[in-house]
Amino acid sequence: MLGGRRLRLDWVGTVPFLAYVGVFLFVPTVIIAVGAFLDDGGSFSLSNFAGLFQSDVVTATVNTVLLSAVTAVIGAVLGALLAYAIATGNPDGVFRRAVVSASGVLAQFGGVTLAFAFIATIGPAGFVYLFAQQHGLDFYANGYWIYDLRGLALVYLYFQIPLMVLVFLPALDGIKPQWREAAESLGGRTWHYWRYVAGPLLLPSFLGATLLLFANSFSAYATANALINQGNPVLAQQISGFISSEVGLHKPGLANAIALEMIAIVVVATVLYSLLQRRSSRWLQ
């Protein structure tokens, strides 16, 4: 009775969802992909990509790559230490649950509020700065570095470290205590264990997570824009400058091209990440 005709109409139930996603996810993506190859007159052109080599865009690209690399490496190292401290505790403890939940929240925390939190802490009127200054340590003696890329890197660590905890903790949980016992029963010291057993097993995971952190910093916009108002030093801010017509820089084609560049870099980082992840999952399950 529920013959083939009924079956063929089942897809109708997904139409609202697919239509919505089509309009608000697929269409914007197509606009970027097509728009990057159109000039102002609407005909095919590669001139937008030439814009990627104009000096301010190149500077922003280099800045963003450096910023992302530095915060990814520092965030990965510090996050791995924190994750190790968690992994060596009680696996069912309340403390671990609290730290993991907090990491879940903090990894998403960013934007204006985060930038302001750091301004209120170590900004020129922040109490940590005032306190340090009163005790003879003026860390702004050579200028307010909090408002440039160095400050931004410090702020990014606030979400990079928790993200590292989230992605690296499962790998650490996969390390079996028996492996350490085996190393010890063969006469290995702590150094040997880390150098020849745990290190090589964790390395792919660690590198993969670092790439993920790189992609995460690379695509951040809100925090950077809230902290640094001048000069658009970050690639995401360059995009923003070219789409809005307010400042007379309106170049939608170039914005599309930079957007494609960003997608390309993020996709390369995430693909490498998943390749490394696949390699490490052989042992760490």
Added chain:
Amino acid sequence: MAAVSGGFQRARRRKLQAFRAVVFILAGLFFLVPILAMLEFSTRAGNTFTSPRTGQFWRQIFDYPDLVAAITASLELAAITSAVMLVLLVPTMVWVRLRLPGLSRIVEFICLLPLTIPAIVLVVGFFPMYLWMGNNFSDNILTLAFAYVILVLPYCYRAIDAGLGAIDVKTLTEAARSLGASWFTVMWRVIVPNVSAAILNATLLSVALVLGEYTIANNLLYNNLQVEIAMLGRANAGVSIAVAVASLLFAFLLLVGLAFVGRKRPRQQEVLVKTYARDLAGKTV
């Protein structure tokens, strides 16, 4: 021999405990001080940290009509986004589970896609769409909800998927249908009550995300809460930081509430957080 290795292990354990204590104290300082500093900053009358305490910035929040309008708009956006997300996602996911299991991978892929595309990139595609929409239909700030639904999709998909995975959708539906229930009754009186925790979870997540959103609103030139806080930061730092603290506390309360929703199954929350991490890691690529 046993005694020697026992002593060796005890020493190692002591060292490990010392390492963990140091890591947790440093991490606690790094993550808590900025939040407390905001609170301190927003209640301080002068530019030294010994200045008298004041509540004036908190009281002044309501003296800025633009700020009040932005708070109202962001709360409305949070409500609309959550409602649209639920209406779109829950029936579709139930339907796919029941009738179109072959489509489930595709729906998952689509829902997780916004994690791989940075918001600043998506906004490039949204810009001409919103320009057109503003000229032809409405340029009301509440139209931002269309974009926000896409933004919250990955998180809500995971939350609802976890809920649906924990119940037997097929048996429940067949039982209800064989007793003569309409599809609407199945949805509203059978499925929804059974996944109420997951629905609450998804709603809280989308509210928290919408209240913290800056990138899309700022680039589409709408003044939502975060954009207004950022602008106010230049005129009156005290008030802007007071609002930032308030919105942060509100989001934290929501997310703590979320932890209680998952209380029945203690580890479920951790599993969910880790799943988000894996999604962020670009499993979709």
